Every structure is written in structure tokens, then in C-alpha cells.
Amino acid sequence: MSQRWIAFAVAAPLTFLLFVLAAFAPLPYSVYSPGPTFDVLGKDANESEIIQVVGHKTYRDDGQIRFTTVSSSARGDKETLLSALDAWLDPDEAVIPYDIAHPPSKTADDEEREGAVSMVGSQDAAIATAMRELGYKVKTGIQVAFVDDKGAAFGELRVRDKILKVDGKPLKTGEQLVEAIQKHGPGDPVTLLIERNHKELTVELEPEETVVDGDRAMRIGITPGIGYDFPFDVTIQVDPTIGGPSAGLMFSLAVYDTLTPGSLTDGAIIAGTGTIDDAGSVGPIGGIEQKIAGAGDAGAQLFFVPKDNCSDVKGLDTDMELVKAETMHGALEALKAWTADHDADLPRC
Template structure:
């Protein structure tokens, strides 16, 4: 056997082995696929998704559908072959791991963050809808997550409005960790909250972890509302991107008539308490999910137009939306005439969005 033949005999198996290793080695990416869509004007386990107490409600025979994306878990091992199959899929997408999950964290932290964002988006949606209807809405500080195996378990609850820590009254600008840090070691602190309209005080003993004291809650901005509006959605759904559709559905539920005129509208977008619509991730997969669910119109945050116009939306119309006020006007106009001119996501609008 010549030296060249021998080298080839060794090199070919090595190259094959290297190729097989590269094909099965986990790579730092995540995949997006179209997720479920939910008619926010409908019911969830026999209860209205938009549940209102203390104000008349008005049913809408149409649909306002929130959209979701199915994202691979941070612990998933995605190899080259799996990613190649996703790459060739018309509906799915591939994104760098760091864009979705950052450089650190855990699945539990991801879940907690998603819950915080979901609760905050629901409250912002209620605030935006009520302000659109002329109500005065003031912000407060509320508990959005009670962390497992921490001192607040069984004492504090999500949606509790924080009123006082010790003798200090709390407002949205209060630095609560500083109040907890000031509690003497081994001592409890009285925490006063408003829970379902009643004032409740519990005593919690902070726990020291890595030199810092915690009671085991995460806080977010809530609002004082003139009547009760709650959003009943599956606990497995997290994130802030349904804010626009929540706000639109709340407005529709609280006003006579039907803004959809019986049509099927889907959409996505974060929302602020003052009705500004913000960008989200996975717009292309959400559009596909909405089209598969039979939506006729899709509301696109202005900042997502670049990706939306290249999506597989079929005959479903896309409307560029910047505020809740605009969304109400465009859906109402479309409901009356499906051929009405709408602010479209087109190539001419891509700059400056």
C-alpha cells in the first residue's frame, strides 16, 4: 500500500466520523414554530376569557385571536440535522440561543419571567382599554410571582397589591428590596396588601441568599381600576405579546356592538398602560398560526413590519398598528367593509418602522 493510499484509507473514515459528530453535536440555537391561537372573546374552561364584574358587557359574535409561538426549551439539544429540517420548513424559524435565553438562567426562571410578563401585560391592557373609555387609572405595585420554597409561600399571593412593608407605605417608585434588607436577621416584617378588595397583613421572615435578603416575591406595576376586569388564560402561556389583543377584547367587551362585525381578527403586540403597541418576537410563526386558524385580518406592530411582509400570510390581510386607538378604528372599519384601505406593511413602509 502506497503512502497516498494509506493516507486516504485513514482520512476518509476520519472525515466521515467528523461529519457524523457535527451532525449530532448540540448547537447554540432555538427553533420557533406556530403555536396555538386563542379567541380572547371566547371562554376558557367555561369562564369568559375577559371576565368583568361591576360593568355591563356586550358579546361579540366575531373573534379576536391572540397568537403564540412554540419555542424549544433552553435545555433542548438541537443538532445540525434537526436545525436543517427546520431551516427548510416554510413555517418554522431558527434563532441564536442567546437572543431567546441570554447567557444565563434556568427553566424555572424562564417560567417566572413569562408569568411576570403575562400578568403585567394583562394589567396594562386593562389600563389601556379603560383609559380609551375615559376612565382615570392610577398605577400601584403588585405581587406577580410567589417563588417556590421561599418565605412568602402560603402568605402572599399573585395579584396582591402591596401597601406597606413594615411601617413604610409603598408606591410604584418604592425600592422594596431596600426595605427587606433593613429587616434585622431572624426577625419577621409585617407586609400589608390589598387582596380582592380587603386589607390583609401577614408576617414574613426574610431569608438570606448569597448575602442578600429575600421574601421570595417578584413585583410588577399594577393599576387601581374602577371595577374588576380579569383575563382568564391558560397558565402555561407566558410573555407580554398578547397585550394588544387583550386590550382590544376588553374594549370590545365593555362597549355596545361588535368591532369585528362577526369577522375573525388575529394579532400580536405588547402594550403600555397608555395604549402604545410594541414589537414582539416570532411574528412570522404567529402569522402562520393565525392563517391556519382562519383569521382574515392580522394586526402587526409597526416595528415588526419588515418580517411580517415576508411571511406566509396567504389571503389574510396585514394591518400595521401603533396604538390601541388605531387598532380599534382599523378593526371597526374592516368589520364594516373587508376591502377598506388599511395601513399596510409594505416595502415602502419598511424604513422608519
């Protein structure tokens, strides 16, 4: 056997081994892919209406208003060369840096908390926006958006408890609450007057010392957020594992549809995405192309795109109407125009 064949016989297995190692070695990338979509006008896994209303007539009609989601690689799971190439070749998926999907400055608990807080805020702002669109006056306040299961408030406070007073003083801002808590500590409880299920309760909590960015601070284990004084009760029952604020626009349209006669979609399937704020403005989101793909798979005919995401969908190949959404009111008017005439002049992206 010649030296060339001997060298080949030695090198070939090593080359193959290196190829295998390279192909399956984890790379610092994650993948975004289309996630499931959910009809907010429909029912949950327990056959209960997703939108629950007490104190106002409801109208359950045909049609679907779907919010969309994105599936991403789980924290700790990095893509291999082969899986990243497979995703890169799929027009409905996106390969992104791992640190973008899971910032190193955040833990899994941080991501869970932020997702839960965002979902609560999104639902409540959507309900408020829909009610204001119907002419109701909705006042704002401070409520509990998240309860840490390791904090002093666990078992004492609940998500959406309205905090009316702290140490006997009317509460106006979240900053005021934080400042009041700093004046207390172990053996010196802070006193909160809360409202839960339309009943006032007094709760005393002993703050616990923790270190935040190198500084000592007192905490009771909650995240405060904007709360609302609704004229009647509306709740949106979504799978608690789903977090984030991007369903706000679709929640608001679905609540409006539930509270008004007739089908807002005229029996059609529509979908979309976009955050909603207290003023009813629609904000941008991530994973827009994957959400549009998921909506297409669900049979949607129209998709609402936040104004600031329109540049992300230029040239996108889809049969759906891509309608630009700046506000809930604008999206509502566009949807009414489309149901009356599918060829109507709409604010398209």
C-alpha cells in the first residue's frame, strides 16, 4: 500500500469524525418558528369561553379572531449546524443569535416573570381599550401584576389585587409603593389596603432585604402594574404558559366583538398581532414572519400588522390581506370596512 493510501486511510476517519462533531456541536443560535394560534372568541381546553363577562350582555357569533405565537428554542438548547441550516432553508423559520432569544442578563425565572407581567398588562389594557371604544369611562390605578412564590406576599396577595392605600395613604404610583416599602423591614410590616373581588381587605407584610444591582433594598415579592376600575367584569382566560404582550390588539378586538351584536368578522377567520397600551396604540412585536405563517396555516384571510413592523413584511409571499394597525380604533374601522367589502381601500403594509 502506497504512502498516499495510508495517509488517506488515516485521515478519512478523522475527517469524518470532525465533520460529525462540527455538525452536531451546539452553536450560539436559536430558531424562531410559527407557533400555535388561538381563537379568542372560542373556548379553552375545558370548554369554557375564553372571554368571560359578568354584568353585561354578550354576543357569541360566528367567526374567529386569532392571536398568534412564536415558538423558540428553549433556554439552554442551542442549535447545531445541521438544525440551523435546516431552519435557514425554511422560509417560515428564522435563525437568531441565542443571546437575543435568551439574554444572558436574565434567568429563566426572569423570563417567566416578565412574560406573566406582560400578559396581565396586555389583557387589562385590551379590555380597557375595548370598553373605552364602547364609550365607557375606565379609571386607572395600581394592581398586583405578579407574585413571587418565594416572597413575603405569596399566599397573601393575588394577581390583579388592586392596591388602594399603603400605610394609610392613597396609592397613586408604583414608585410610591416601592418608596413606602423601603421604610419597613423584618418585624416592621407595611400595611396595604387592597380590593379583591369588589371587597376591601387589609394586609400586613414584612418586607425582606435583598440585593438589587449591588444595592440593598426591601421587597415584598410582587411586581406592581397598571390596574383598571372596570364598570363590569371581563376576564380573558388564556393558557398561563403563554406569556408576553403581543396579543393585546387581538384581545381588544375580541372583547369588543363579544360585547356588541353581530359578528365583527362576518363569520371569517382573521388574525394579527401587536401590543396595546393604555391609550389604545398598537406597538411592534418580534417574529412577525413566523406569526403570519402560523395565521396562514390556521386559515386566516386578514392579518393585522403593527405599523412599525410593516417594513419587516415587504415582499412577503402570502394570500392574506396584511393590514397596517396603528391603533385599536383604526384596526376596528379597517375590519368593519373589510367585512363590508373585501376590496375596500384599507391601510395596507
